[in-house]
Amino acid sequence: MRNLLYIIILLVATGCGYSNSYPEALDEAQRLMQSDPSAALSRLNGLDVSEFHDSATMARWALLYSEAMVVNKLAAPTDTIVNIAVDYYGRNNLTAEFQKASRLKAMMGAAGKRDDLATALYLQKEKEFMLYRERTRREQIMFVGIIILLIAAGVIAWMRQRIRMQSLQNEALMAEASGLRSRIAASRGDVSRLETTLQGLLDKRFDLIDSLCQTYYESQGTKTERKSIVDKVKSEIESVRTDSFPEMEKAVNACRNNILEEIKKSWPDMKPDDYRLLVYLASGFSTRAICLLLDESTDVVYKRKSRLKSRLKERCGSLERDISAVF
Template identity: 55%
Template sequence: MLLYIFLLLVVAGCSYSSTAVTKELDCVQEIMCSDPRTAFERLNALEVAEFEDSATMARWALMYSEAMVANNLAAPADTIVDIAVDYYGSHSDYERLRRAKQVKSMLQLCGDADALVCALYAQKEKEYMLYRERTERLRYIFAGAMLLFCAICIIVWQRNRLRIRNIQNEALVAEASSLREGLSRHMSECSVMESKLLSMLSRRFNVIDDLCETYYATQGTKAERKSIVDRVRSQIDALKADEGLFSEMESAVNECLGDMLALFAEELPNLKRDDYRMMVYLACNLSNRTIALLIGESVDVVYKRKSRLKARISASGCPHSALFLSVF
């Protein structure tokens, strides 16, 4: 803000000074033909070193040279008239360039310059050199000020950018923390639910498993245990024929394992009923002996049927094959 005010004051001051010099040059232009001596004196009275722009300097140089010609004064050098020639030549002002070149040729015909004119001319040359030094210095100051202003703008922009990025990062971190907490809570709830469901499934069918294991371990023993074996066999036969119990087993598996049996029947519709039963028993985590008793086959047959069913599931390429194979 301070830099902006400083530049504004500098521009305003330069504008005021340039306006005053322009008015003076306009007045001199009006009396150039009628009173060239007064015009020359007023041009000499101007402080050339304080001019603010090169256009004003070129106009003064042209008028100063014209005043010398009008007063029949010889110039000791072409320094001042060359200011006008160079400026108007570079700015394509051909009319004033023509005037400047004409005045330059006329100055060379005016003869030798007297001492007073030489002193005045030398003074104006010094003032012109001071003007050039000052404009160069101001140019460097202005360039430095602009660089400083640009640097400040970049710093402010970078700070705002970093602040916005920090705010965004904090928001993302907070969101990630919230999601992590929610995910952890959800996983904990799922773990608890899974444990409960698996426990229910295990408790529901452990009686069947124990009965079958007992029967398998006691068959073919001595006669005094024959009645126990017969009773266990009758219970197993009852379980084999109980479709309600089988439906309950299906429902429990679907409830605990995400409708696995429903997906199995949908994705592998061409499997036999016996293969489906085998899948239900495997999902219930029954032992090979128990399955052998429930399907009325030997343990070797159970192994073979399990292997065949596993191979068919693997070869099917169904979407949930990994879930189905997890029970083997």
């Protein structure tokens, strides 16, 4: 497409170079028309009209040539040349030039002396005009062809750009779909882990109930019934404090978007007692249960809970939503 544009520019530049000299020659012939009409006619005969590049120059030459024939009192064998001027000026509504061309046509029809050389030159100019007309027709066809090629090239470029954009959109959609599949797979993995964790917690809860029931059944009707149950509960509470604590951490991180690990990163020097309280809170234990697990009074737990919440908001502002869900 770029080469095609270069060709068009070259053709235009070449045409301008050829046509620049013709107006000067016509001006010179017009100046000589009254002082030396024979020289004016000779100057006009010296121009190769087949090389003209526009119809306006051709019409002006035809008008001057017809005038030179009349002024030199020479008979024209045909009306071909004067008709060039008549047709052009009439078609373009140039009244003064059209009227002058019409008068010259009428005057050329009157009797004038015949000159074999002038007739031969006149017929030669007719042939040159025919060549000019044929060349302009070819140029018009070529111009139309170039325009069609440019339009076709533009359409092709537009279609290629559209296809490229569509391809990029498809790639973006495919990447997004791939990301969604990855997230869905990750979510399924999280759900599976949560199900496993919850199932384990549920099993342990039933184990605890089963253990308490067995203790109650074995101790029922004896004096040691209450003491055995209390001892068993204390034993289970101590187990929660020690053995079950790591499992609680894992469950909280799995169920609450890894909140404990994020808090550790934001607050690395957090006290162990505060961290334990945080884990119990995130696990959903009631205040009374936390009192038993921490061996603290209710008032102390409430105060520690309030203080912990404030410090977490100061240290871990980016996790405020997750922290609020815990408290």
